[in-house]
Amino acid sequence: MTRAHAGAANALMKRDNxxxxxxxxxxxxxxxxxxxxxxxxxxxEKGQVAAIMGPNGSGKSTLAYVLAGRPEYEVTAGDxxxxxxxxxxxxxxxxxxxGVFLAFQYPMEIPGVATMTFLRTALNAQRKARxxxxxxxxxxxxxxxxxxxxxxxxxxxxxRGVNVGFSGGEKKRNEILQMAMLEPRLAVLDETDSxxxxxxxxxxxxxxxxxxxxxxxxxxxxHYQRLLNYIVPDVVHVLSxxxxxxxxxxxxxxxxxxxxxxxxxxxxx
Amino acid sequence: xxxxxxxxxxxxxxxxxQYKYGFVxxxxxxxxxxxxxxxxxxxxxxxxxxxxxxxxxxxxxYRRWLTMREPTWARVDYPKIDYQDIYxxxxxxxxxxxxxxxxxxxxxxxxxxxxxxxxxxxxxLAGVERGDGSRTRVAVDAVFDSVSVAxxxxxxxxxxxxxxxxxxxxxxxxxxxVRQYLGSVVPVTDNFFATLNxxxxxxxxxxxxxxxxxxxMELSTYFRINEKNTGQFERTLIIADKGAYVSYLEGCTxxxxxxxxxxxxxxxxxxxxxxxxxxxxVQNWYPGDSQGRGGIYNFVTKRGDCRxxxxxxxxxxxxxxxxxTWKYPSCILxxxxxxxxxxxxxxxxxxxxxxxxxxxxxLGKNTSSRIISKGIAAAHSQNTYRxxxxxxxxxxxxxxxxxxxxxxxxxxxxxxxxxxxxxKNSSTVFxxxxxxxxxxxxxxxxxxxRGMSAEEAVALVVNGFVKDVLQQLPxxxxxxxxxxxxxxLEGSVx
Numbered sequence: 001m002t003r004a005h006a007g008a009a010n011a012l013m014k015r016d017n018x019x020x021x022x023x024x025x026x027x028x029x030x031x032x033x034x035x036x037x038x039x040x041x042x043x044x045e046k047g048q049v050a051a052i053m054g055p056n057g058s059g060k061s062t063l064a065y066v067l068a069g070r071p072e073y074e075v076t077a078g079d080x081x082x083x084x085x086x087x088x089x090x091x092x093x094x095x096x097x098x099g100v101f102l103a104f105q106y107p108m109e110i111p112g113v114a115t116m117t118f119l120r121t122a123l124n125a126q127r128k129a130r131x132x133x134x135x136x137x138x139x140x141x142x143x144x145x146x147x148x149x150x151x152x153x154x155x156x157x158x159x160r161g162v163n164v165g166f167s168g169g170e171k172k173r174n175e176i177l178q179m180a181m182l183e184p185r186l187a188v189l190d191e192t193d194s195x196x197x198x199x200x201x202x203x204x205x206x207x208x209x210x211x212x213x214x215x216x217x218x219x220x221x222x223h224y225q226r227l228l229n230y231i232v233p234d235v236v237h238v239l240s241x242x243x244x245x246x247x248x249x250x251x252x253x254x255x256x257x258x259x260x261x262x263x264x265x266x267x268x269x
Numbered sequence: 270x271x272x273x274x275x276x277x278x279x280x281x282x283x284x285x286x287q288y289k290y291g292f293v294x295x296x297x298x299x300x301x302x303x304x305x306x307x308x309x310x311x312x313x314x315x316x317x318x319x320x321x322x323x324x325x326x327x328x329x330x331y332r333r334w335l336t337m338r339e340p341t342w343a344r345v346d347y348p349k350i351d352y353q354d355i356y357x358x359x360x361x362x363x364x365x366x367x368x369x370x371x372x373x374x375x376x377x378x379x380x381x382x383x384x385x386x387x388x389x390x391x392x393x394l395a396g397v398e399r400g401d402g403s404r405t406r407v408a409v410d411a412v413f414d415s416v417s418v419a420x421x422x423x424x425x426x427x428x429x430x431x432x433x434x435x436x437x438x439x440x441x442x443x444x445x446x447v448r449q450y451l452g453s454v455v456p457v458t459d460n461f462f463a464t465l466n467x468x469x470x471x472x473x474x475x476x477x478x479x480x481x482x483x484x485x486m487e488l489s490t491y492f493r494i495n496e497k498n499t500g501q502f503e504r505t506l507i508i509a510d511k512g513a514y515v516s517y518l519e520g521c522t523x524x525x526x527x528x529x530x531x532x533x534x535x536x537x538x539x540x541x542x543x544x545x546x547x548x549x550x551v552q553n554w555y556p557g558d559s560q561g562r563g564g565i566y567n568f569v570t571k572r573g574d575c576r577x578x579x580x581x582x583x584x585x586x587x588x589x590x591x592x593x594t595w596k597y598p599s600c601i602l603x604x605x606x607x608x609x610x611x612x613x614x615x616x617x618x619x620x621x622x623x624x625x626x627x628x629x630x631x632l633g634k635n636t637s638s639r640i641i642s643k644g645i646a647a648a649h650s651q652n653t654y655r656x657x658x659x660x661x662x663x664x665x666x667x668x669x670x671x672x673x674x675x676x677x678x679x680x681x682x683x684x685x686x687x688x689x690x691x692x693k694n695s696s697t698v699f700x701x702x703x704x705x706x707x708x709x710x711x712x713x714x715x716x717x718x719r720g721m722s723a724e725e726a727v728a729l730v731v732n733g734f735v736k737d738v739l740q741q742l743p744x745x746x747x748x749x750x751x752x753x754x755x756x757x758l759e760g761s762v763x
Contacts, residue, residue, distance in 0.1 A: 068718050071710070096720035108715040112733030121729055122719035129720065161733065178719065 019084050021046045021217040022186055027078035029066045029242075036062040038242035039078070044186070047214040051228055051253060052221045054239035055261035060221045061105060063239070064190040067219075068102040069095050082186060096122075097129035099185030103175040103192050110162040115174065118162045119144060119181055126182060147180040151207045169200030176207040187211070188219045193227035205230030225257035240264040300499070301358035307331060310468050313358050317437045317471070320444055330457045330467035337461045343624040344653045344685060345593045347529070347566060355531055356499040357469045408433055410474045410490040412503055420474075422486065429485050431515075432477040436504055439475035446477055450508055454537040454574040454601070462533040462595075463570040466502045470535065473503035478513035478544075487743055489518040492534075500531040507537070509544035511577065516547040516743060529557075529592060533568045542577030542604065547585070549742050550598075551750050554590035561620030561649075564592025571598035575607035575633075583610040584627065585741045587750040589757040592621060597655065599628035602636035602664075609638040612741040614750070616757045617650030617682070626656035626687075631667035631697070640671040643735045646682035647758060653684075658699055659691040666696050673703040676734050678727065678758070728755045 022044040029037040036059045044050050054060050066073045067080065069092040080087045087095050110118065124134045135143075148158060151173045163171050172192055179187055189208065193201055208231050212218070220231055228236075228250065236252040237244045238261075245264055246252070301312050310331050314324040339350070408422035410433065426433050432443060439447050457467045474490045492503060509515050519536075532554060538546050548571075557564025567590075573582035584598040600609025611627035629638035638658065646652035652675065660667040675684030686703050708730050716726035731754060732739075739747050 068714075070714055092714060092717040093720050093722050096718055100718075102718050104715065104718075108709075108712045110712060110716075110730060110733055112736040113729055118716075118719075118729070121725065122716070122721055125722065125725055126720035182719065 020044065020081075021048070021083065022219075023079075023081040023084075025079050025081070027063075027066070027080065028076045029062060030074050030076055031062065031072055035076075036073075036242050037066065040239075040243050042237060042244055044217040044219060046217055047212075048235065049212060049218045049220060049231065049233045051231075051233035051236045051250075052219055052239055053223070053225075053236060053253060053256055055265055056223070058239040058264075059242040060223075060239055061190055062242075064102055064105075064188045064219075064221055067095075067186075067188055068092055068100060093125065094129065096182075096184075097126045101179050101182055101184030101187045103172075103179060103187065103189040105191040105194060107163050107171045107175055109164045109166075111164050113162050114159050115162050115177075116144065116158045119178060122178070123181055143181060144177075147177055150210065151177050151180075152203055153177055168195035169197065169204075172196060172200065172204050173207065176204055176211075180207065180211060184216065186217050186219070188221070190221045191223065192220070193222055193224065201227065202230060225253045228253045238264055298359045300356045300360075303356055304353040305331075305355070305357055305469065309357050313469055313471055316358065316360075317440065319437075319440050322448065323440060326452070326457065327468050330464050331469075333458055334461070334464040334468055337464060339461050343595050343655070344651060344687075345595060345622040345624050347593050347622075350529075350531060350566065352465075357502070358471055359499045360471075408486050408488050410435060410488075412472055412474075412490060412492045412501075426485070426488075430479040430482050431484050432475065433488050434475055436473045436475040436506060437471070439506075443475075443477070446508070447475065447506065450537070450539055451504075451506055452537075454539060454572045455535050455570050460570060462568040463535050466504060466533050466535045466570070469500075470502045470504035473505045473534070474507075474517075475505075476507040476515060476517065478509045478515045480511040480513060480541075482510075482513050484513070484515040487516050487518055489520070491520045500533065502532075503534045505534070505536040506539075507546055507548070508539045509541065509546045509580075511541045512543040513541075514545045517549070518743060519548070519550045520553070520749075529564055529566050530555075531566050531568070532591075534570070536569070536571040536598075538571075538573035538582055540573065540575050540577065540580035540582050540607075543579045544577060545581040545583075546573060547583045547743075548573070548598070550584075550586040550588070551753060552586065552588045552590050552594075553753060555592075556590050556619060556621050557592040559619050559648075561592070564621070565590065566593045567591035567596060568593075569596040571596065572601065572628075573599065573609070574601045575604050575609065575636075577607070578604040578633070579606045580604045581608040581610075583612070583741070585610075585612040585738065586614070586625075587738075587742070587753065588613070588615040588623065588625060589753050591623075594621070594623040594625050596625045597627055599630065599657075600638060601630045601632065602638060602667075603632045604636075605633040606635045607633055608636070610741075611638075611640045611642070612738040613642045614645070614735045614738045614754070615643070615652060615654075616645045616647075616754060617652045618647045618757055619650060620648070621650040623651070624653040624655055626654045628657040629659070629669055630657075631660040631664040631669070633664060635666040635668075636664055637668040638670075640669070640673070641737055641741075642671075642673045643738055644673070644675040644684055645678070645731060645734065645758075646675065646684050647678040649681050651683045651685070653687060655687045655689075657689040657691075658701075659689075660693055660697040660699070662693045664697070665694055667692075667694075667699075668697070669699045671699075671701045671703075673701075674734065675703075675705040676731065677705065677707045727758060731755075731758060 020043045024040055024042040027037050027040040052060055075088055082098055120140055153173055163174060192204060233250050236248055236250060238246040301309055310327050314327055408426060410420040420434055455463050457464060476488060478484050507517060540546050554565035554567055575582055582600050588594055602609050609629050615623045615625050617623045627640055642654050644652040644654055654673045658669045673686050677684055684705055688701055690699055692699060713726050739750060742750055
């Protein structure tokens, strides 16, 4: 168990242990006045990996952005509770400090800012927000090196600008590296499998699996079942027209793979 | 892509009133009467006990200036300057020139202390600690309004044969050197502001590094405008003789005042065979308030002459201040195989207007030059890069690489790039790259999702953007510049 997990566990004792990690209630959200989420309900328990599948345009990525607090996405009704506390009024950085992490489908490039610097700035900003002291340089370096080597990220890459000149696979691995360093309570992986070949997919999935823990919840958003062969979910939710229309065990993903999304597209219309 | 509302608000709330150097030192000063005339020119020359040839030089400049017109080609807009409403000479009152620091007015010492520039040598000896634990020393010439008030480490420099003193003192002690080089790079007739400077300049720094000498420490001048309605016209002359090397730093600040103040400096650099001069500037003149009131008008002519073969001149500037900046540090690559470099970070915020860039004039064979310019515009500011790269008919094998990047914060500012490129021989290779980007909302969101505040995110992105140039600054200045950049953009977010 890492330090953060121990810390989270201590914090939990004060919390209601039966409380869900994440509760999304009747969530409505829109972008540029266009409604995308239409009364979405979803619960993620501690330690749970929940897969969210659904056709294009069903609101999967919107859900990810709304959870993280992206400003262009307006919540018009409903609530999002993390450990029983509403996230809606919190800025994106405050949500991050509470433990919300989003692995982006398209990670941004930041020229001139070394990945190492980026990670350290982010980590210390979160620690500061939580009233913790900065991580010492040797301790930080030790953790980065360990996490990077597990993901097959070499030291040279950590010195390069964030995602600049990285391949698709490298960018996704870099997202998982950040997740490993930031040790979130809730990790949202938005189409992490897109653009990955099978070897890269295995490395990324392996990195994610290593981060599964009894205190951490994960939402794995994917269009295809393929990723779920490697990150095996506890539950699968099907999203259509901005709502969860079906939930089931991991076998639901296989069913979707075989039958496609056609029935959900018409059903929710 | 539309700016996210947040960014727009952040930019709107940019508060340039946070200028940290805006205090006024209360000190009695001696001024020449307001306005400009032959009498004023004579007054200044007399104050400095200059030789007769110098007075003639000034007067010829003054007469020439009367026939000249203020240039209007730059992309800057400001009310007409009344040249008769300016004091051309202001000096802290004192009996004789201070012989040592103990004689410098404590108010002035305190001013430099507040600016973070210790003039006492023992304090400077403590210096900035480098990464490897060693300490560096910097010799400082402090110019307060029109006069130099202190120059440190003169004795130690003298031992190495380096002359570093106020130019007014050099005119008395080394008239032959000054006479040989003054105006040889920026002629008296060069341009409106340079000609004005030639007539009325009151002080500045003089550096001479003899053949084969590597200057044992960084040299630095800190310019401070204190008096109201006073122009500052300093003149800097740096000569690196054959095989010599010198690194020179310049810093500038001024109090916050509602009226505009004029700063028209001239800097001349001369590098002989195999010599190298590295000239760095951190310019933080008062930029005016958030409504665009006040601020320094900065009209500066800086030019270096690679007069010898294999000479090298390198300009590095971090420009964050001034209401108006009109400044083109240039290199004349006269010697064969000589090299010129220009690294620039220009940040504009509030209502600042920057028109800055460089000229690389290739005259010698196989000369090369490199230009890296990073412009950052926020709020209502306008930021223009204007550059000339030219190769003479005989400058065979000339090479230039130019990279101009602009970064916009918000949607009320502007970035402009105006490159002039002329090649008069066919063996010249000139490359030009330019980009304009915005701190995109996605990029900000990405950083904020990782836990950074909007302010931290902008600072991180901007620091990444300017990194190539920051690396060119001497270390003690790089740290200062980095701080300055975040202060300049403070309030641009959050």
